[in-house]
Amino acid sequence: MPRASSARLAALTVAAVCGATLAAQTTVLTTPAHAVSVRIHDIQGTTRLSPYAGRQVTNVPGIVTGVRAYGSSKGFWMQDPSPDDDPATSEGVFVFTGSTPEVAVGDAVTVTGTVSEYVPGGTESGNQSVTEITKPAVTVVSHGNPVPAPVVVDARSVPDAYTPAGDPAANNSINALPLRPSAYALDYYESLEGMNVQVADARVVTATDPYNELWVTVKPDEHPSSRGGTVYGSYDAQNTGRLQIQSLGSADDFPVADVGDTLAGTTTGPLDYNQYGGYTLVADRMGTLRKGGLQRETTRKQSPGELAVATYNVENLDPSDTTFAAHADAIVHRLQAPDIVCLEEIQDDNGATDDGTVSAAKTVSTLIDAIVAAGGPRYDWRSVDPVDGQDGGEPGGNIRQVFLFNPARVSFTDRPGGTSTTAVGVTKIHGKAALTASPGRIDPASDAWTSSRKPLAGEFVFRGRTVFVIANHFASKGGDQGLTAQYQPPVRSSEVQRHRQAAVVHDFVARLLKVQKNAEVVVLGDLNDFEFSDTAKILEGDGELWSAIKSLPKNERYTYTYQGNQQVLDQILISPQIRRAGRFSYDSVHINSEFHDQISDHDPQVLRFRP
Structure with missing residues (x-):
């Protein structure tokens, strides 16, 4: 169902x-x-x-x-x-x-x-x-009367402007505004609410999900990605051609589609509106799935002189999961065994069982063993266990960030004192910046991290050079109003906490750079916000950091696919010393977000640079 x-x-x-x-x-x-x-x-x-x-x-x-x-x-x-x-x-x-x-x-x-x-x-x-x-x-x-002919929804009928601005006198609601279906896409769809509509030869821009939903676009030339999707590149680029597809038929007959596939022929049915994406064609006749042949990407191997640092949200990984071998294969063969892998959403050793367990040693060791079995290196790891129930995520899961590192290529500088409640600081050793505890958590007592993951800071050495890595998982977007909300622009209430989190992390990096101007700092993780967002701007500050995904062409800037929009949630930010011309390369490795059989909803990111 x-x-x-x-x-x-x-x-x-x-x-x-x-x-x-x-x-x-x-x-x-x-x-x-x-x-x-x-x-x-x-x-x-x-x-x-x-x-x-x-x-x-x-x-x-x-x-x-x-x-x-x-x-x-x-x-x-x-x-x-x-x-x-x-x-x-x-x-x-x-x-x-x-x-x-x-x-x-x-x-x-x-x-x-x-x-x-x-x-x-x-x-x-x-x-x-x-x-x-x-x-x-x-x-x-x-009985048996002809059904009214469907309205054809296509690139010519859907306006290029997405929505009118809401009425300030009504808290920016658009409810009472006269519909202008020839001017705004949301008005056009609303003018067809409940009517029989049709799309033809529509390209899939979000893969089939576990609930038998997918998204198509009727505007294949609207902000297209390099791989068949539709890129969300700004708050003013909502992508008007997106439409959710569901079915009035059997769930067993629903097409199993990936991004870049096509629903060939016509897909017809009533136009509904729901809480999972807004306007939705509920099909009584489904087009024929035509595969686009999209393949998972593989990044290049780092050279001997390059340090490869990755971020990867493994989506609530715990020992009961069956995805360890698939994640290991991705890390070894798709990401080419990065020297440092920062993992988000590592759960404790009994997953969602809420019994006070906080250790994730079994979860991490199971993944490391799977990586070895896949032909990869035996990674070492560092993390700090959270306080039970204090870091958000799935109740009982105690998700946290974890550093994996290849000891044959990079070493970790251990400094005792890092606990779940102790704030890591910045000091100077032999004239250079250093962490007071490694690994350590940044300002864990700050209310910026209420019910959210605390940043994990670590000090690594590669070929004699110190690199500071800060792994993050900022507060989710839960509670934000959708793009099709009655309030325009939609209220993004969740970003208030992320702005505070970004300020805390930025200020910590600024302290490192104040002690050592040329310190090499990498800030990365699931930031739950876009590269053009104020969250990213606060992190970047006055040039202390820069989001390296902006080095990619705009049609390749995405790590996540949501409601027909390919967008950036995962980022790697770098300090000026790393950003110097010719010293780094960046890859968003698309192995999950575009596929119906994803093992995580996030695509991993890899940064390579020469310290």
């Missing part, structure tokens, strides 16, 4: 015939009045909110275009076969029955019920609402 085939499926755990549950997820905007006889386009109106919200409507006619008989959002879509001439008014609407609908596609029906505005994910999510008819009384007039 596909998760995202129903906006209510995750938000509700019981059928919405339960009045309390329905009330919690439905916004009724006016006081109910006497029933009126209207058409669907009257109900939908010319804004995002129905002028009939909260009112009874009677004998609304339409042709059934799709039936959803599973999940918590059972119901059907119907469409008026006699549209008006206003492009802003949708001719389709979802009828929420709460139980398996007793209608079929092609039935002509009349519906009496209450018009409601349902907010997928709840009103606090900031999502737009879906206009629905609830508590319906349905009369089937006839």
Whole structure:
């Protein structure tokens, strides 16, 4: 049963015939009045909110275009076969029955019920609402009628501008603004809410996920990546051609697609809106999957004089996982066994079991053994165990960053004193910068790290040169409003904590560089923010650091794929001494984010330089 085939499926755990549950997820905007006889386009109106919200409507006619008989959002879509001439008014609407609908596609029906505005994910999510008819009384007039022809959604029909700015008087909401479907992509999609739509020969830009969802673009030339995806390069480049695809059919028949594949032919169905990405074509007819042949990348091997440093989020790795061999193969053969590998999301030795365990020795040793079995070096490792339950992530998992290093190529400078609660400092030894503890955690008592991973600092020596490495995993984007939110621009509430985290790390690096101007410092990890974000700018400061992914062409700058956008979350920042011309090379190694069978949702990054 596909998760995202129903906006209510995750938000509700019981059928919405339960009045309390329905009330919690439905916004009724006016006081109910006497029933009126209207058409669907009257109900939908010319804004995002129905002028009939909260009112009874009677004998609304339409042709059934799709039936959803599973999940918590059972119901059907119907469409008026006699549209008006206003492009802003949708001719389709979802009828929420709460139980398996007793209608079929092609039935002509009349519906009496209450018009409601349902907010997928709840009103606090900031999502737009879906206009629905609830508590319906349905009369089937006839069977076997032609379904209204689908509206073709393509590069010509979708505007290049993404959204109007919200109304400042309404907390930047766009709900009450008149729809301008020829001017803005979000207005265009909203004007088709509930209608039968179609895309043709659409390129896949996010691979099939475990919930039988994928994303396509109807604008293949819109910010294309070098490998078939769509790059999110700024807050003003939301990529208007993205559309989520789900299915009204069997989950077993859903295409298993990677980025760069194509849904050849036509994909047709009602246009829905859900909390997992906004506007979604719920297909009753799916295009034929045509493979694009995308292959996983392999970076080049570092030369004897180059130090290779990588960052890799291994997604909640613990001893119960079956992905150790695959991660080992990736590290040895795809990343070419970097000298230092900074791992994020290493869980403790019993994973999500919440019993106070914090050691990750078993998790790390299992990975090291798998690397040796894959033909790689026997890495040594360093880390600092967190305080139980204090670093966020999956409850009980105690995720943390870990340094792997190849002792045949690089040595680690151990200095005692680094504990989960002791702050590492900067000192001077023989005229050069040094850490007071190695490994050590940066300012772990700061409230910048509340329920978040603390940075791990370590001192390495390669060919007689000291290199400082700081591994990070900043606070997640959880709680941010989506790109399709009713508030424009969307509120990115999570970045407040990341800005504070970035300032703490930047200031620590500045202290290192104050002691030793030419110190070689690498700051890396899952920063959960973009290379153009204020988080990155705070880290970079006045040139103390620079995000090396910006050395790549713009169409290669991505480490993660989310809702059709390829974007940067993982970064490696370098100090000026490393940035000097010709001294480094950078590679975002695409082995996960573009593929349905990913072993992590992040692509690893590799920096090579000559200390």
